Amino acid sequence: MKDKIKTEFENRLKHLLKTKLSSGNLIKAINVYAISALSYSFGLIKWSETDLDALERRVRTTMTSRRYHHPGAAKERLCLSRTEGGQGVIDIHNLHHKQVENLRRYFYERADIDNRYEILVHVDRNYTPLNLNVIEFQPISQIRNSTDVIDLWKQKPIHGKYPHYLGLPCTDKEASTIWLKKGELFPETEGFIMAIQDEVISTRQYQRAILHQDISSTCRRCHQTAESIDHIINGCSTLASSDYLSRHNNVAKIIHQELAFRCQFIDIKTPYYRYQPNDVLLSSAFKLYWDRIMTTDHTIMANRPDIIWIDKLNRKGFLIDIAVPLSSNASRTFAEKIAKYVELAHEIKAREKLKEVRVVPIIISSTGIFAKTVTEELKNIGCQQLIHEISKSVILSTCRIVRKFLQQS
Incomplete structure (x- = not known):
């Protein structure tokens, strides 16, 4: 069943990425149509943390193949809400853990009024992902908080510059992320600007300092300073x-x-x-x-x-x-x-x-x-x-x- 669900999920995801939807509508379609193929199995089939990691990695790699996500961009952005500077894909880990917790809560509440549910709670000793016999089992504690994800994003020396500026008290976050909230850009354009914001574009300085290629880091146009992404978008005298x-x-x-x-x-x-x-x-x-x-x-x-x-x-x-x-x-x-x-x-x-x-x-x-x-x-x-x-x-x-x-x- 796992293999069948994974295959259906991947087929739906690939099908959506071939459409001409705008970035905002594409993410909505992925959340509603593709991830729903997984969500029906949460709480019924055992998905390990490794399985869930593989599913999220599959989303990133498939989007990368269509140039909708840069392979070097911060992976934290994929599941952050668009008002926080992310792309807004549903966090599969959180969806799984919330659904398991909701089902557990439902069985415990019904067990107080229905003997059949009480029996199920008593006999489920790790037979299902709900593990109802273990009262202290709390998958809800594993949910990734958006604040923690943003902090992790900020800690990265290169990727973290954009969320740092976005989180400053003097920054209007709502205005700064309105282009993401509207979602009117082509997905490829959205992925490209995110790569620029995360400073992972393959400039000469990036190739030399990060990829360790033996090339000169001098700007190919002005031949005056190092060719960084900041130099390209604002500092090259030939583009002024x-x-x-x-x-x-x-x-x-x-x-x-x-x-x-x-x-x-x-x-x-x-x-x-x-x-x-x-x-x-x-x-x-x-x-x-x-x-x-x-x-x-x-x-x-x-x-x-x-x-x-x-x-x-x-x-x-x-x-x-x-x-x-x-x-x-x-x-x-x-x-x-x-x-x-x-x-x-x-x-x-x-x-x-x-x-x-x-x-x-x-x-x-x-x-x-x-x-x-x-x-x-x-x-x-x-x-x-x-x-x-x-x-x-x-x-x-x-x-x-x-x-x-x-x-x-």
Whole structure:
């Protein structure tokens, strides 16, 4: 029976992985359709810890064969919930232990009112996985707590960087994992960005330091520093004026289009990658500038924020500037943006006779980490509903940058 159940489980899993489902729907299908083939046997057939480990390993290897899971990525992520940064596959160990415990509880409760159940409890001396005669037998204690799994993930020197940043008090975890919760990416793309977050992409530094290959770790493009994943997604000088700028502009386009639509400068919205912002949009109630140098009475070096939005009706102004740094630099970048444009804010406030001019830094890390301050700033300009679209655009751009980089010899 074990062999039959395993075969059915594997066939269902392979069948699902051949579909064109989005990542979120694929995981739901695996949980409902594939793992259910196993769950009906829990409590009836004896599954050892080794058996359960083999089943979970089979899920990982099968997903790896379809490039939905990187072989070097943290295996803890597979069964963590998507709101915690995982993929959300049901933990087979926990499912087994919970089902055994629930069945045991059912038999003990029925034994108090039905003599037949009492007899079964008395005679079951390890004949079934329930082992009803042993009262102190508690498989529930073996359940893996998500907090323990996250702590184990954080302890890993390479994999643990992403959960460390995700767990910081200043990080908005809900906003940072919204792309996972929505589950709209292709499974292959989701697996790839997770490999980037876990820093297991085969860069030259990874090949030299982790795989112990006898090659140079110098970047293949700029030939200046070591080719790490952080260098590829944010630090290579040859990508600054092209790929990094495009990723930055995509975020700015999303916000600019939302403001233009709300101010009735445009009638319909288009996908952000097709949107072409106008340099200046004016009406009797609003002004909206895109990447425009502001002429001032005094010399101000920082006079070109990404977006300037002036609300004449409420006499408020917003200097919106976007950055997509590394997760380790996000807090510092936010503070730098505030200090950079404070002088320009005073100048515009006096010239336009406004009550208030706010500097609004929109900082999202290249791996999708949002700080709580950023989500608050998006609320201040009424764009909090754009968090998912912004996050998705950054994630896709980062994947595109890394794929394009690695294709070059």
